[in-house]
Amino acid sequence: MRVLLSTYGSRGDVEPLVALAVELRALDVDVLVCAPPDFAERLAGLGVPLVPVGPSASELTASAPPPSSIPERAAQLIADQFAVVPAAAEGCDAVVVTGMMPTAAGALSVAEMLGVRAVSVTFQQLTLPSPHHRPLAYPGRPLPDGVTDSRTLWDLDAENVNALFGEALDSNRVANGLPPVANVRDYVIGDRPWLATDPVLDPWREPSYFEVVQTGAWVLPHERQLPDDLVAFLDAGEPPVYVGFGSMPMHGSADVARVAVEAVRAQGRRVVVLRGWAGLAPEDVRDDCFVVGEVNQQELFGRVAAVVHHGGAGTTTTATRSGAPQVVVPQLADQPYWAGRVADLGVGVAHDCPTPTVESLSAALSAVLTAGTRERAAAVAGTIRTDGAAVAARLLVDAVERDRVTA
Template sequence: MLLSTYGSRGDVEPLVGFAVRLRELGAQARVCAPPDEEFAQRLAGIGVPLVPVGRSARALTTGAPPASSLPERAAALIAGQFEVVTAAAEGCDALVATGVMPAAAGALSVAEKLGIRSVYVTFQQLTLPSPHHRPLAYPGRPFPPEETDNQVLWDLDARSNNALFGTALNTNRASIGLPPVDDVRDYVIGDRPWLATDPVLDPWRPTPDFDVVQTGAWIVPDHHPLPADLLAFLDAGAPPVYVGFGSMPMLASADVARVAVGAVRAQGRRVVLARGWADLDLVDDGDDCFIVGEVNQRALFPRMAAVVHHGGAGTTTTATRAGAPQVVVAQATDQPYWAGRVADLGIGVAHDGPSPTVESLSAALRTTLASGTHDRARAVAGEIRTDGTAVAARLLLDAIG
């Protein structure tokens, strides 16, 4: 099996869990993903090879804005998919495509050319057209602020996908003898996409347009113990508050760590601060703060009084499953959606805006640390499914016979 993606940690990490499950059922998998060292190390740790494609995702996310336009960057990404995935998919029985739209379109085109079964997977439902939610706007292509009709917005979204990616995709398809596609988004999604999210945290309401298969979230098995010094810190006092913003560089301001630590201290709590792609660091040498890099969140979050994060699908699911109350400081893309779900379920607070202050974060934490939120978070945790990768792996293996 070839598992193909292009994106940040949240696009790669679920494939780790899926690859492990496939291997347990007797199938071999390789992952085609950005060449970032942390992705290679993560996959090497489970014995799954990484086939690198494109530029470093972290460099693209945290570096200076690229001089090239989005269509030019997408064209390079699509061409890379055709070159790399074609070789990587040789001998595979199936291809699973996820990640950003142009990468998925390229990978699925390769599967079409090779005549192997393929499936598109998304880790959040906002890429799937529905009358119940709006599409996500691409940078530089905002929707008309006065437009509220979801069908109109999804039609505009289809036009944006075709304008941004259609020419490059069809040029590469023609180079390998494939016919052009008229609608890039519909081609990628197909008539039976998979939605790898939890139905309690992310309920999908059926539509007549396609048959969505909701497998449950692809939770990664992680048995790594927490470091001894971190365990000593946890054991030395009351449960602390975790603060981490994953692959969000827009929170790299020197003030963010100071704001976070100040807000947590204002609640009389200790802090576990995660560096992330924002490279956060301690603000002083106080013994109530501890800094972590890569860490087993599944082992850490159950020991937290609360989890403050950016609202990525993976972090939200992990915190919810751990029963940890949450403060979501959403930045972009699907993160406001996950913040809203946390608030709607009563398991935490959606911070008002992407730039917290000591006062605003303190207020959010005050609500989150209340006993009612903690009790609700513990109750919802018991409803979260843990069989997402098993369901998906069995579906895939049954499909290829």
């Protein structure tokens, strides 16, 4: 059996596919991944073949193009999918697709063109139409504040997706012998999408507009050891506070780093700062401050007093599983949702704006650096599932085997 895992996005879009790849290989499935070139080293370290597609995701993120350029950029990303994915998907029994809406639409179209089973996956539920939450607004296309009817909002969302991506998708589809798509969003979602999130941290509520398969989050246990100098820092005093914003560009990153370090020091704590895609680099580095690059967050979060982060799905899941209290400083997209879930579960607080000050971040830390929050975080950590990727791998293999029986 051969399976292609396809995505385009940040580390949060790629890491879950790494976990699924490992579980599929344990079931004797031949796996390869289509993803941005940024993750070649990560996949090579696990022996998973990478077919690079599109430009560097980190460079695209750092360039911060204006919202008006979204259709143009989407057109190129979709064209990249049609140029690269067909050869990668040839001979595959299934294609698992996630990532940005336009690239997912392109990859799913290629699977359709080749007649290969495709599964659409999301790592957060806010892109799935539901009467229980509003759609995410696209840059430059805000949803009207006065509209509360769920169906109306989701119809507007479909119109926005079509306006941004429909022309580029259909031109590529027609050029490859496929019919146009009437509704790009619904085409990407399909009839039975998979939601790869934890049901405690991210519960899918019924009734809904269609059937959703919630597998649990796809998390690969990291065996990589922490660097010796970081271990020495951790061992040298009380648990520090971790600050990192993952793949977020965080414009004005020098000031963000300064604010974060000063806020942690105001609580009498040491600090570990992740450089991330923003390149956070505190200028005032003393014995109480340690700056890291790529690091095993699963191991590190278990040794810190609190985690300050941006609210990406992967980081939120990892922090919640670790039992560390959290301060979430959401920037965009689904991040305010994850910040709200952290607050609702009582395992941390949601910062109320994307640009913290020393005073606001220090106050948030003061609220979570308590015995009560740590006890609650530890209790919730014990409820988070760890088998999501294995569940998904088994579901996929079973579906392919059923296809073979009925063929």
